[in-house]
Amino acid sequence: MSVQRGGLGRVTHIIGEGLEGRIANRHLALFGLGFVGLFFVLPILLLIPESLSLGSTTPFESYRRVMNGIYVDAFVRSFLYGFVTTGVTLALAYMLSYFLAFSTERVRTAMILIIVPLWIAYIVRYFGILLFLSPAGPLADLTGFETDLLFTTPAVVIGLANVYLPFAVLPIYNSLNAIDEELVNASRVLGAGKWRTITKVIFPLSLPGLVAAGLIVFILAAGSFLGPAVLGGPKQTMIANVIAQAFLDNFNIQFASALAIVYTVLLVGLLLVFNTLFDLQEVLGNI
Amino acid sequence: MLEVDTFTKYYGELCAVEDLSFRIEEGEFVTLLGPSGCGKSTTLHAIAGLVEPTDGRIRLRGTDVTDLPPEKRNIGMAFQSTALFPHMTVRENIAYGLKMHGYSAADVEERVEESLELVDMPDHGDHKPGELSGGQQQRVSLARSLAYEPDILLLDEPLTGLDRVLREEMRGWLNRIQREVNVTTLYVTHDQEDALSMSDKVVVLNDGQAQQIDSPERIYESPANPFVAEFVGKSTQFNGTVTHENGQAVVYNDEKRIALPDSSIDDDQSVSLYVRPEDIEVSPKPTGAENEFRGIVTDIANLGNRAELSATLEDGSTALAHTTRFPDIDVDDDIFLRFPAERVIVL
Numbered sequence: 001m002s003v004q005r006g007g008l009g010r011v012t013h014i015i016g017e018g019l020e021g022r023i024a025n026r027h028l029a030l031f032g033l034g035f036v037g038l039f040f041v042l043p044i045l046l047l048i049p050e051s052l053s054l055g056s057t058t059p060f061e062s063y064r065r066v067m068n069g070i071y072v073d074a075f076v077r078s079f080l081y082g083f084v085t086t087g088v089t090l091a092l093a094y095m096l097s098y099f100l101a102f103s104t105e106r107v108r109t110a111m112i113l114i115i116v117p118l119w120i121a122y123i124v125r126y127f128g129i130l131l132f133l134s135p136a137g138p139l140a141d142l143t144g145f146e147t148d149l150l151f152t153t154p155a156v157v158i159g160l161a162n163v164y165l166p167f168a169v170l171p172i173y174n175s176l177n178a179i180d181e182e183l184v185n186a187s188r189v190l191g192a193g194k195w196r197t198i199t200k201v202i203f204p205l206s207l208p209g210l211v212a213a214g215l216i217v218f219i220l221a222a223g224s225f226l227g228p229a230v231l232g233g234p235k236q237t238m239i240a241n242v243i244a245q246a247f248l249d250n251f252n253i254q255f256a257s258a259l260a261i262v263y264t265v266l267l268v269g270l271l272l273v274f275n276t277l278f279d280l281q282e283v284l285g286n287i
Numbered sequence: 288m289l290e291v292d293t294f295t296k297y298y299g300e301l302c303a304v305e306d307l308s309f310r311i312e313e314g315e316f317v318t319l320l321g322p323s324g325c326g327k328s329t330t331l332h333a334i335a336g337l338v339e340p341t342d343g344r345i346r347l348r349g350t351d352v353t354d355l356p357p358e359k360r361n362i363g364m365a366f367q368s369t370a371l372f373p374h375m376t377v378r379e380n381i382a383y384g385l386k387m388h389g390y391s392a393a394d395v396e397e398r399v400e401e402s403l404e405l406v407d408m409p410d411h412g413d414h415k416p417g418e419l420s421g422g423q424q425q426r427v428s429l430a431r432s433l434a435y436e437p438d439i440l441l442l443d444e445p446l447t448g449l450d451r452v453l454r455e456e457m458r459g460w461l462n463r464i465q466r467e468v469n470v471t472t473l474y475v476t477h478d479q480e481d482a483l484s485m486s487d488k489v490v491v492l493n494d495g496q497a498q499q500i501d502s503p504e505r506i507y508e509s510p511a512n513p514f515v516a517e518f519v520g521k522s523t524q525f526n527g528t529v530t531h532e533n534g535q536a537v538v539y540n541d542e543k544r545i546a547l548p549d550s551s552i553d554d555d556q557s558v559s560l561y562v563r564p565e566d567i568e569v570s571p572k573p574t575g576a577e578n579e580f581r582g583i584v585t586d587i588a589n590l591g592n593r594a595e596l597s598a599t600l601e602d603g604s605t606a607l608a609h610t611t612r613f614p615d616i617d618v619d620d621d622i623f624l625r626f627p628a629e630r631v632i633v634l
Contacts, residue, residue: 180368180370182366182367182368182370183370183372185332185335185337185357185364185366185370186364186366186370186371186372187372187383188336188337188356188357188358189335189336189337189357189358189360189362189363189364189432190358190383190384190387190431190432190435191358191361191384191387191388191435192358192383192387193356193358196387200383201372204374205372205373205374
């Protein structure tokens, strides 16, 4: 190692010397918080005045319009698809994670198969499913009959579950993998068969991962935009699609803002209900 | 009661246990003793049904249980990690085995309370395992494994994580519980003090093979081979070849003559000799007795009730001797060490 510091090294050294003792961890946190505040909290807050027609006699006009049937349908559909997708995804992810955590073979390969799709853009993956399900696609070739799946609710749920599966597998796998093998052994020796060991020991201990996975998938799925746009028909329109339409097609910023605020409030409200049921702080604190 | 018959376990090419056989009688406390990786834990897991033997049979109360899953064997097991279920209270942990064994709700409740009494923790039923100390967790683990009256209790290094004082306390306590419940017990440890102080019988294992199966006294006083002599207890070691002088078997070690206890041993046999530290006497002046060596004191370790003295002999080897608590000897002193011929272990 040479003692002499060259160009860039010298510069960073001088900067380092200058900052020494003046910067603490909390200063570093400010960068992150500042970013979130500037580009997330502030824009959301700005939606509030945007959504009101201030100065007019009916400032809540947009909100009244939100109560309209087709928009209520879109809200209900969003949360419904969110729930169904979460259920399907969690079931699939749990089985997959269980295999990964308790099987000694090919875990790496399986993990790679789960992670790699994350590198591929959503739009590509949705179009892949679109092609696969299309009446002249491989599924029809393979099974011999043309399915009517495309542009239906099942198609949207298949697409969403597929895309969000990795987000569910990782936390569930983590919590299953953290279970001490001796606990499983102890359960067996104490007289519980395989199935009862799963229900009494393994499942309860994996709950934190399951709840975390459920939250992530639900929030992502309920706010989906691409999935229903590519794989769904007019009857599968979710709230994100409606907001985008109002904003981008009709340039109705006021109405789009009102929809966005109502959606955010409903989602936060739902999470609060969820919190009282599961005590998220405790469950997630154990991850 | 328990019969391990030519048990063999391979992990792929790697042999963990080879052709191990031993028996445990009703009510006995038997210890599997050996260094880590000797196969003792594998053996215990095989008895519990958690490891599938490559070869050999395991019989419990006359029934071949080799192919039974763990839950059908009626075994109690305490793990080194305690393996208490972290999401259940102490009471729920103990009730678990009882429920799985088909006890009625009333019986479960009664037996849980009895078990808590047995391990002196009647007030800790509602705690979570995480709120208990290491020793308390180990006691709950024991209560859980005994609650449903298993045919045999398997203990997998339950005292390993505990500090020295607690460990000694737990030893006596464990022995008392074992006698009180009168349960046949197989204890696995790498700690010779655990093995010698608690067991009726010790199985010394090394490299997956039984080295000696005997009472603790015999293991210590008449080890079957150099491994047992060196693994169990401390000793001073000499090597040499046997010759006979006037009918007495002797070994010459660097010009020094060591008389052996038994004259029937053949000439020209290469032997290892072991002398336990408590059999070696130390004095500042030579006494002219047989088996006397000159040495220089290198260390005096006070063990509380006695001292352990290390000395370098003239041939460069190290000798260990026990002395009174405060011997009138200092480090670097010239001393003489001697031991009676009948206390020499010849292997």
